[in-house]
Amino acid sequence: MRFSRLIADFVRRHWMHYASAAAMLATIAMLSVWVPRKVGAVVDGLVAQRLAGRALLLDLGELLAAGIAIYFLRVGWRLQLFSAAYEFGVEIRTRLYARLSLQGPSFYQRQRTGDLMALATNDADAVEMAAGEAMLAGFDGTLTLAMVLAMMFLAVDWRLTLAALLPFPFMAFAFWRISGRLHHASGQALNRFGNLNDHVQETLAGVRTLRALGLEQRSARQFAALAEQAAAANADAQRWEASYEPAVGISLTMAGTIALAAGGYLVWQDSLTIGALTTFSMYLGQLIWPMFASGWVLALIERARAAWGRLAPVLEEPLSVDDHGTIGTLRPGTIEAEALSLAYPGQAQRALDQVSFSLAPGQTLGLVGPTGAGKSSLLRLLLRQYLPAEGSLRWSGHALESYTLEALRSAISWVPQEPFLFSASIADNISLGRPGASPENIERAARLAAVHDDIMRFPSGYATPVGERGITLSGGQRQRIAIARALLSDSALLLLDDALSAVDTGTEAQILAHLREARAGRTVVIAGHRLSAVADADHIIVLRHGRIAEQGTHAGLLARDGWYAHQWRYQQLEASLDAL
Numbered sequence: 001m002r003f004s005r006l007i008a009d010f011v012r013r014h015w016m017h018y019a020s021a022a023a024m025l026a027t028i029a030m031l032s033v034w035v036p037r038k039v040g041a042v043v044d045g046l047v048a049q050r051l052a053g054r055a056l057l058l059d060l061g062e063l064l065a066a067g068i069a070i071y072f073l074r075v076g077w078r079l080q081l082f083s084a085a086y087e088f089g090v091e092i093r094t095r096l097y098a099r100l101s102l103q104g105p106s107f108y109q110r111q112r113t114g115d116l117m118a119l120a121t122n123d124a125d126a127v128e129m130a131a132g133e134a135m136l137a138g139f140d141g142t143l144t145l146a147m148v149l150a151m152m153f154l155a156v157d158w159r160l161t162l163a164a165l166l167p168f169p170f171m172a173f174a175f176w177r178i179s180g181r182l183h184h185a186s187g188q189a190l191n192r193f194g195n196l197n198d199h200v201q202e203t204l205a206g207v208r209t210l211r212a213l214g215l216e217q218r219s220a221r222q223f224a225a226l227a228e229q230a231a232a233a234n235a236d237a238q239r240w241e242a243s244y245e246p247a248v249g250i251s252l253t254m255a256g257t258i259a260l261a262a263g264g265y266l267v268w269q270d271s272l273t274i275g276a277l278t279t280f281s282m283y284l285g286q287l288i289w290p291m292f293a294s295g296w297v298l299a300l301i302e303r304a305r306a307a308w309g310r311l312a313p314v315l316e317e318p319l320s321v322d323d324h325g326t327i328g329t330l331r332p333g334t335i336e337a338e339a340l341s342l343a344y345p346g347q348a349q350r351a352l353d354q355v356s357f358s359l360a361p362g363q364t365l366g367l368v369g370p371t372g373a374g375k376s377s378l379l380r381l382l383l384r385q386y387l388p389a390e391g392s393l394r395w396s397g398h399a400l401e402s403y404t405l406e407a408l409r410s411a412i413s414w415v416p417q418e419p420f421l422f423s424a425s426i427a428d429n430i431s432l433g434r435p436g437a438s439p440e441n442i443e444r445a446a447r448l449a450a451v452h453d454d455i456m457r458f459p460s461g462y463a464t465p466v467g468e469r470g471i472t473l474s475g476g477q478r479q480r481i482a483i484a485r486a487l488l489s490d491s492a493l494l495l496l497d498d499a500l501s502a503v504d505t506g507t508e509a510q511i512l513a514h515l516r517e518a519r520a521g522r523t524v525v526i527a528g529h530r531l532s533a534v535a536d537a538d539h540i541i542v543l544r545h546g547r548i549a550e551q552g553t554h555a556g557l558l559a560r561d562g563w564y565a566h567q568w569r570y571q572q573l574e575a576s577l578d579a580l
């Protein structure tokens with residue numbers, strides 16, 4: 001969407017705010033042009049010694065009342081306008097957030113987190129200001145300009161007005177030149193702020209690694225360089241913004257000089273009174289605000305356009321996975337994959353190639369194979385994080401894409417190898433997929449995931465905060481909390497993606513046994529390196545380079561004496577050596 005359409009659309013939807021602001025503004029403008037005329041009349045009255053006593057006091061009282069009314073109206077209309085502008089900021093941020101939460105992993109692979117955060121703060125602010133400050137100054141400036149010019153033309157002297165306006169085309173030319181430069185400079189400033197933000201975000205996320213490698217100094221130097229660049233870009237934008245002012249100042253000074261010379265001549269010729277010349281120079285003074293306002297508005301608009309130029313591509317980028325499905329509830333049934341293939345964007349080799357299987361409800365599928373074989377990729381297809389290049393994936397007789405994403409994903413619990421824990425208590429982290437779960441149910445899930453005893457050793461048990469500001473958990477504890485989270489949410493399909501890799505084999509066996517007991521018809525897919533995790537599965541698929549290399553039951557695969565059987569013997573030997 002173009003920037004002008006964005007603003008026009010917003011103003012149309014919030015026209016009440018803008019209309020009442022404009023009405024108040026029009027009243028102010030009328031009062032403002034009335035004041036100089038009144039002052040001119042009073043001056044003429046005083047010069048001619050016509051005005052004195054009560055009449056003079058009355059005139060002064062009227063001027064004072066007008067001043068007070070102008071003050072309150074100015075406050076009122078700003079309030080109207082700014083409440084609309086804040087609404088605009090909320091809309092932009094909400095749209096951005098909604099879009100970001102719908103995008104899939106391939107989007108995040110290309111975008112930088114810090115820059116996305118800058119979009120939601122800095123860039124959204126810049127666009128918001130176009131609907132607030134810029135509208136305010138634009139409205140006010142244009143109206144004041146129109147009224148003052150009209151008064152100058154009609155009520156004072158049109159010849160004098162034309163003469164005084166001579167320098168203004170030069171100013172318009174200067175404005176046009178400055179705006180082009182400012183647009184570029186503002187875009188640069190926003191980009192560099194994005195870079196800076198990105199550096200901070202990455203440094204904080206990887207602060208332990210940086211420290212471990214002794215790279216703090218280098219990172220600090222990089223930060224300083226980026227901060228310098230951002231400051232230089234901002235200074236450049238400020239320089240162009242500031243150059244509106246001399247253009248206005250020079251034009252107005254020239255206009256004032258012309259007015260004084262031409263006006264003096266007309267007074268001398270007796271075709272203009274001194275009072276009228278006073279009024280005229282007051283009007284000229286009133287032009288200062290609209291002129292500066294136009295410079296300011298242009299600066300704000302250029303900044304907002306540059307920000308919108310960064311925001312729009314993110315807001316308008318098509319979703320990597322469309323949510324066009326219509327079936328809103330998923331009744332658990334058989335999952336059938338037929339000749340599934342997946343190619344990651346920009347990747348020549350397929351991550352999955354012609355993979356077929358069928359998984360009845362309540363069954364367990366084991367996915368094994370060396371690193372990079374395509375195990376996680378298969379789970380990502382089930383989650384519809386990516387779309388298959390070829391082949392079909394059906395669940396309960398319907399293609400996966402015919403379900404709404406919400407229906408599909410709420411039917412699946414996914415435990416990745418490195419689960420994310422939010423900054424909340426352990427209990428809240430476990431009940432993430434089922435908010436409001438009772439403490440008994442949370443504890444039951446934690447016991448099934450063999451993490452209850454660990455939790456009870458934490459300072460405040462289930463209430464212990466984890467995440468960024470909480471205690472640090474071991475990899476195995478995090479994995480088990482994530483498994484408890486998945487078990488509590490009671491979904492039809494459980495995907496464990498190397499989710500027990502950081503758990504010792506004894507605990508793994510315990511969790512798997514619990515899982516079998518508490519499964520209650522739930523379909524499970526266990527992907528991993530450790531074959532002991534899949535030995536009891538109903539069906540095991542061995543993937544190699546994205547293809548099915550072997551498949552069958554544990555016993556069948558052992559009898560085949562292929563990769564699985566070798567790996568099994570090797571891992572058994574390793575386990576018995578560990579036990580020594």
Ligand code: ADP
Pocket residue numbers: 109344345347351369370371372373374375376377378
């Ligand atoms: P596994 O889970 O078996 O270790 P993956 O499914 O993660 O294997 O990876 C399969 C192949 O796809 C690997 O060659 C890997 O490099 C590639 N791959 C995985 N994720 C991506 C991605 N997001 N973009 C490009 N290639 C990827």
